[in-house]
Amino acid sequence: MGFWSFFFILVVLGLSVHWYATNKALKLNAKLEKGSKLPSLPSYYGTYSLLLIIFPTSSLLLLWLVGKPFILEYILLQNIPEQLSANFDGAPSMLVDSIKAVDLERIFPGTNPLIVESATYFKDLNNYSNSFAYFSILIVAFLSSYFSLKKISTTFKARQAVEKSNINLLIFSSTIAIITTIGIIFSLIFEALRFFDEIPFFDFLFGLSWSPQTAIREGQIASQGVFGAIPIFSGTLLITLIAMSVAIPVGLLSAVYLSEYATPKVRQTFKPILEILAGVPTVVYGFFAAITVGPFFKDLANYSGFNIASESAIAAGGVMGIMIIPFISSLSDDVISAVPKSLRDASYAMGATKSETVKKIILPAALPGIIGAILLAVSRAIGETMIVVMAAGIAANLTANPFEAVTTVTVQIVTLLIGDQEFDSAKTLAAFALGITLFVATLFLNLLALKIVSKYRERYE
Amino acid sequence: MTEKIKIKSKNVNVYYGQKKALDKINLEIPTNKVTALIGPSGCGKSTFLRCINRMNDTIDICRIEGKIIVDEEDIYSTEVDPVLLRAKIGMVFQKPNPFPKSIFDNVAYGPKIHGIVNSDDELEELVIYSLKKAGLFEEVKDRLNDSGTSLSGGQQQRLCIARAIAISPQIILMDEPCSALDPIATAVIEELIDELVKNFTIVIVTHSMQQAARVSQQTAFFHMGNLIEVGRTDQIFSTPSQKKTQDYITGKIG
Amino acid sequence: MNNLKKIEYSLKKRKRQESRFKIYGLLGITSAVTFLCIILSSIFMEGKKAFLSTYIKLEVYFDPDIIYTDNDQKEEDIKFANFQKIIKNSLNSFFPEISDKGELRKLSNFISSSEEENLMRLVLENKQLIGQKVTLWLLASSKIDVINKNPDMELIAEEDRLISNLELNWLNEIRSANNIESNFNKNFFVKADSTEPEQAGIWGSLVGSFFTLFVTLILSFPIAVAAGVFLEELAPKNKFTDFIEVNINNLAAVPSIIFGLLGLAIFLNVMHLPRSAPIVGGMVLALMTLPTIIIATRASLKAVPPSIREAAIGLGATKFQTVTHHVLPLSLPGILTGTIIGMSQALGESAPLLMIGMVAFIVDVPGSFLDSSTVLPVQIYLWKSTAARGFVELTAAGVMVLLSFLILMNGLAVYIRQKFEKKW
Structure with missing residues (x-):
């Protein structure tokens, strides 16, 4: 049974059960005497029956789609001719892959006939198992609709049942956020642990040299791959520092100007302009950094007698700073506006000027909120990918010179994972080790910032 | 009775956007006396108070016409700097609003920004003097470095008064200074006002007629943006000349 | 010296500080605006060139001896004929003095290789052209195009x-014969990626973006609205719902590349979904977009006044009916606005898609959710990483297309907000 015929039968079944249940309830209501009607509207009985088809079938279908590869592989491994598995040198998973790779329409001449045989078996298995699964799901659907139709009676409260299942659906939707977080943590930890099996944890965290080239052929010397992440961390830090030294002054001053000095008209014009800056995709900033800013600094250095590459920390960091300006300015604007007007009044009534009020009263009072905003911005900067991928470089230099090319955590994750890689070399797994470092760092910054900001809000509410 | 006039308003109109909040106010406020501004809420008494130290400048939509003369000088003329004006006219607000700084820094704020003192010792002296003057020193002398917001409501309000007098203004404006306080704290503040009036000209907005009667020597009654009547406090409360004042005092309008 | 004198004395300095501070603030905001202008104008200056292509006028002789290799004159012959030679001969007839083979090859590189197929199709449809001389405008190759558009490069x-x-x-000889002109670059809007800049287009990645965003929308919108409704309207205040909220707030700030790693590890390696496919990209972006839409949903639900809920509950509606019949329809404009903004973020997102292989070089326009494809921002990234000079303009033009879609979407969001959102 193919998927579409299965789907068609299911839809027809669902619609007819809904119709039948509603009608049955209507008839029941007509027969019953006044005052002893069904406890819910007839359409709720139809909806209830329909839900009782949708829920079990869709969860079974999902389960099947996820579990199918594993079940089939397991069965295939059990049924591979012994001769074949005994003669094959390599992991059984590679054997499975080579069996799956066989195209039965165009068999590559010289393929082991046993492999072809297994491939044929696998193909049949695939087809039969699908039909079998669809068929069983349909049976479940029929059974549950039989069950739901039997339930229509004066004692059954269909509305409550429908609402309860709907609310359960809502709860499930809300838990997707938790599931995603768990998914992130598990996928990162699982692969990172495999990495730390090969590379000691402290070598990774405190090593001073990073060159992830692993041996392509066995026995190749001098290309073992060194995974000391300090140069990457320092590069990330350097770029973040440059970005912050652009974004904090510009963002903060803009926020102060817009909230304290600007007339409403000016504010209404400039706030959307800052929002445009926030809406520009990072790949555009990356392009700008690589094509305009990088060469600009290069020319500038050439002119003053230096020689630098067009990929430099200052180009990437500077443009990243521009990207973060609206982030800082809008968050700071929020916290500055949250400072009560009474404090401003008190300061002005003392004869303080605007700048004195801002510097001595408003900014100190808003400081926790501003620090929270800066922490969020830092978290954003170290997680930013496209700008640095396009403008920072991939060589892991341990340097504090902003005119040199440095690399960052995100750049390394991208370079390690782009291209088809075997998923068991230390090189690809290193990306996950870097990923979990990044995740932990940003998680820490985010939670800290959210805490500071919410504490701050409480103080003035 | 011959009095020196400290503040004189001439045909003051105030608009918030299109709405007229004050209409042709003419009022004279005598030196070293307490003048109470009374009237139902929304009558414009606070607005008038905020005109005297140009606090309404900080509201974008507010527009003022007419003249307010303090010491022979129109404060709305272009030569007058509001910063200097506000150093001369202190203000205490409805809700106590100490800065989120230490008690000491709250009082030291004014002297510091205005560059009144030359040394730390002088500053400390001034802070202690102001706190004593506001009747707060004995209660806080052991915890001058605690946050100003940690004090009780009445103490906070006295801190705000100390803060205002630290730069030795000539006039103190009080905008319902006791409305957020309990009766005991209110009594303390009222005593303080009696004490302060020896050195300062005080204008107080209050919604409590009893308070006006207790602390002020002159009373002005505002109603719907108009100044209805002004006169000696005892006279206003005993024999008002206007019907509206009579109605307000007897509780018919409010 | 009394106090007022002292104050007046210090006032000059304070006024200077005041105006200096104000200038700093003004400097801050103007530099932010200047940055934006520089970014946009530099992209526009570069990108506008890509909307024109250079064409060269040639007298093309469809030589039957080249097209038909033997005498039976089949259609097959036309399909496999050496049109490169026809173009080369046409160029040669314009420059009869060139005879060196190497120089001739260089000369034939003036014309885009795509014109060989175009000529073949032309002949297939009009067989009477064989043996005739026709004047045609042929697409120039990228390097000629670049030099022609940037005259300063000649220096x-x-x-x-x-x-x-x-x-x-x-x-210059072609120029002086008036045989060169710039015309609208159609390829850019109808083709997918190519190794030759003059033949590469944005359409393939646009379709990829469409498929990806479609998946993102149908996954994230219902889930996010359901979650938002539950958290704002129905959820009891307890540890569990607090935990959900912390998770949502945190997910909104997790670096996008982490979502890519999640997609790679779970969707590709565990669930064995196809690499580079819009369906996986859409799933990853859906997870990223969820927090944005959830937060927008909650904000607009919160804006509906409680009196409406009380009215419905007073009539005997259940809490669930109150929400679905009354509150949700009223907050729909806000939810839609949030959704469009979430979608426009997803449209600009590229980092997580690099992780799941949507960065492949794809010449065909994708036809389904499972085909290998790329998306608009990743196409920009890919072109930027290509060395050939002609791709710089294409990249900038790609950015312009991306930005115009974003402007369109955000404009729509603003329109919906202003037109339908009620102020309570």
Whole structure:
């Protein structure tokens, strides 16, 4: 049974059960005497029956789609001719892959006939198992609709049942956020642990040299791959520092100007302009950094007698700073506006000027909120990918010179994972080790910032 | 009775956007006396108070016409700097609003920004003097470095008064200074006002007629943006000349 | 000296500080605006060139001896005929003095290789052209196009220039014969990626973006609205719902590349979904977009006044009915606005898609959710990473297309907000 015929039968079944249940309830209501009607509207009985088809079938279908590869592989491994598995040198998973790779329409001449045989078996298995699964799901659907139709009676409260299942659906939707977080943590930890099996944890965290080239052929010397992440961390830090030294002054001053000095008209014009800056995709900033800013600094250095590459920390960091300006300015604007007007009044009534009020009263009072905003911005900067991928470089230099090319955590994750890689070399797994470092760092910054900001809000509410 | 006039308003109109909040106010406020501004809420008494130290400048939509003369000088003329004006006219607000700084820094704020003192010792002296003057020193002398917001409501309000007098203004404006306080704290503040009036000209907005009667020597009654009547406090409360004042005092309008 | 004198004395300095501070603030905001202007104008200056292509007028002789290799004159012959030679001969007839083989090859590189297929199709449809001379405008190759559009490049030293002095001379001869012109670059809007800049287009990645965003929308919208409704309207205040909220707030700030790693580890390696496919990209972006839409949903639900809920509950509606019949429809404009903004973020997102292989070089326009494809921002990234000079303009033009879609979407969001959102 193919998927579409299965789907068609299911839809027809669902619609007819809904119709039948509603009608049955209507008839029941007509027969019953006044005052002893069904406890819910007839359409709720139809909806209830329909839900009782949708829920079990869709969860079974999902389960099947996820579990199918594993079940089939397991069965295939059990049924591979012994001769074949005994003669094959390599992991059984590679054997499975080579069996799956066989195209039965165009068999590559010289393929082991046993492999072809297994491939044929696998193909049949695939087809039969699908039909079998669809068929069983349909049976479940029929059974549950039989069950739901039997339930229509004066004692059954269909509305409550429908609402309860709907609310359960809502709860499930809300838990997707938790599931995603768990998914992130598990996928990162699982692969990172495999990495730390090969590379000691402290070598990774405190090593001073990073060159992830692993041996392509066995026995190749001098290309073992060194995974000391300090140069990457320092590069990330350097770029973040440059970005912050652009974004904090510009963002903060803009926020102060817009909230304290600007007339409403000016504010209404400039706030959307800052929002445009926030809406520009990072790949555009990356392009700008690589094509305009990088060469600009290069020319500038050439002119003053230096020689630098067009990929430099200052180009990437500077443009990243521009990207973060609206982030800082809008968050700071929020916290500055949250400072009560009474404090401003008190300061002005003392004869303080605007700048004195801002510097001595408003900014100190808003400081926790501003620090929270800066922490969020830092978290954003170290997680930013496209700008640095396009403008920072991939060589892991341990340097504090902003005119040199440095690399960052995100750049390394991208370079390690782009291209088809075997998923068991230390090189690809290193990306996950870097990923979990990044995740932990940003998680820490985010939670800290959210805490500071919410504490701050409480103080003035 | 011959009095020196400290503040004189001439045909003051105030608009918030299109709405007229004050209409042709003419009022004279005598030196070293307490003048109470009374009237139902929304009558414009606070607005008038905020005109005297140009606090309404900080509201974008507010527009003022007419003249307010303090010491022979129109404060709305272009030569007058509001910063200097506000150093001369202190203000205490409805809700106590100490800065989120230490008690000491709250009082030291004014002297510091205005560059009144030359040394730390002088500053400390001034802070202690102001706190004593506001009747707060004995209660806080052991915890001058605690946050100003940690004090009780009445103490906070006295801190705000100390803060205002630290730069030795000539006039103190009080905008319902006791409305957020309990009766005991209110009594303390009222005593303080009696004490302060020896050195300062005080204008107080209050919604409590009893308070006006207790602390002020002159009373002005505002109603719907108009100044209805002004006169000696005892006279206003005993024999008002206007019907509206009579109605307000007897509780018919409010 | 009394106090007022002292204050007056210090006032001058304070006024100077005041105006200096104000200038700093003004400097802050103007530099932010200047940055935006520089970014947009530099992209526009570069990108506008890509909307024109250079065409060269040639007298093409469809030589039957080249097209038909033997006498039976089949259609097959036309399909496999050497049109490169036809173009080369046409160029040669314009420059009869060139005879050196190497120079001739250089000369034939003036014309885009895509024109060979175009000529073949032309002949297939009009067989009477064989044996005739026809004047045609042929698409120039990228390097000629670049030099023609950027005249200042001719001044660069020969070794750094895209074309040699000899080629430049030829180009100038073509120019002086008025045989060159710029015209609308149709390829850019109808083709997918290519190794040759003059043949590469944005359409393939646009379709990829469409498929990806479609998946994102149908996954994230219902889930996010359901979650938002539950958290704002129905959820009890307890540890569990607090935990959900912390998770949502945190997910909104997790670096996007982490979502890519999640997609790679779970969707590709565990669930064995196809690499580079819009369906996986859409799933990853859906997870990223969820927090944005959830937060927008909650905000607009919160804006509906409680009196409406009380009215419905007073009539005997259940809490669930109150929400679905009354509150949700009223907050729909806000939810839609949030959704569009979430979608426009997803449209600009590229980092997580690099992780799941949507960065492949794809020449065909994708036809389904499972085909290998790329998306608009990743196409920009890919073009930027290509060395050939002609791709710089394409990249900038790609950015312009991306930005115009974003402007369109955000404009729509603003329109919906202003038109339908009620103020309570």
